[in-house]
Amino acid sequence: MTSIRQIQVTFDCADPERVARFWCEVLGYVVPPPPPGFDSWADFDRSLPPERQGSAFACVDPEGVGPRLFFQRVPEGKVVKNRVHLDVRVGTGLVGEERVAALEAECARLTALGATRVELLRADGFNESCLVMRDVEGNEFCLD
Numbered sequence: 001m002t003s004i005r006q007i008q009v010t011f012d013c014a015d016p017e018r019v020a021r022f023w024c025e026v027l028g029y030v031v032p033p034p035p036p037g038f039d040s041w042a043d044f045d046r047s048l049p050p051e052r053q054g055s056a057f058a059c060v061d062p063e064g065v066g067p068r069l070f071f072q073r074v075p076e077g078k079v080v081k082n083r084v085h086l087d088v089r090v091g092t093g094l095v096g097e098e099r100v101a102a103l104e105a106e107c108a109r110l111t112a113l114g115a116t117r118v119e120l121l122r123a124d125g126f127n128e129s130c131l132v133m134r135d136v137e138g139n140e141f142c143l144d
Contacts, residue, residue, distance in 0.1 A: 008068045009086070012078075013137050016057035016071035017041075022136045023069055025113050026088060029059040078138050087130075087144040095128060103131040103143045110143075 013019045024030060031041065038044040045053050055073040060066075090106040091099040100120070107117055110133060118132040118140070131143040 006067065008070050010070045010072060011139065012074040013071050013139075014073060014077065015137070016055065016073050019135060019137055019139075020057040020059045020069065020071045022113055022115070023071075024059045026110060026115075026135075027059075027066070027069075028062070029066070029069065030062045032058060032060050082140045085139070086141045088141060089144050091128065091130075091144060096123070099123075100129050103129060106143050107131050107133065 011019060020031070034041045034044050038047070041057070048055075056071065058068060058070045060068050088106070091102045094102055100122075103120070107115075111117060114136040116134040116138075118134055120131050121127075121129060123129045128144075133141055133143060135141060
């Protein structure tokens with residue numbers, strides 16, 4: 001019998017804490033407590049060698065259901081479309097204009113957090129409408 005494994009979704013980025021805090025707001029995630037012996041993540045970060053400071057950050061589902069999100073600093077910037085992206089499920093069970101209205105409302109909230117609207121893809125008879133967006137560093141995701 002196959003055991004179920006937990007997964008972590010990892011983002012390459014330039015500013016791990018900024019991107020992590022954006023996704024906390026999008027998903028209702030939280031920053032986990034700092035490691036034992038540290039009062040804050042800032043204290044932990046200062047304990048690292050200078051070249052490692054600010055190099056990683058994480059956020060978790062407070063209910064423990066969703067995957068942990070990990071953000072790691074990489075030297076290169078994003079240059080092409082993501083091969084993997086997150087779908088933020090805000091229109092589940094909705095169709096037509098009711099679905100589009102839900103997508104647009106969430107788009108407005110996320111734009112205020114620093115996301116960028118890319119394109120509304122209207123229902124085509126096979127797929128329901130979804131809205132393509134980019135996070136604060138340009139990584140694509142969909143409101144679905």
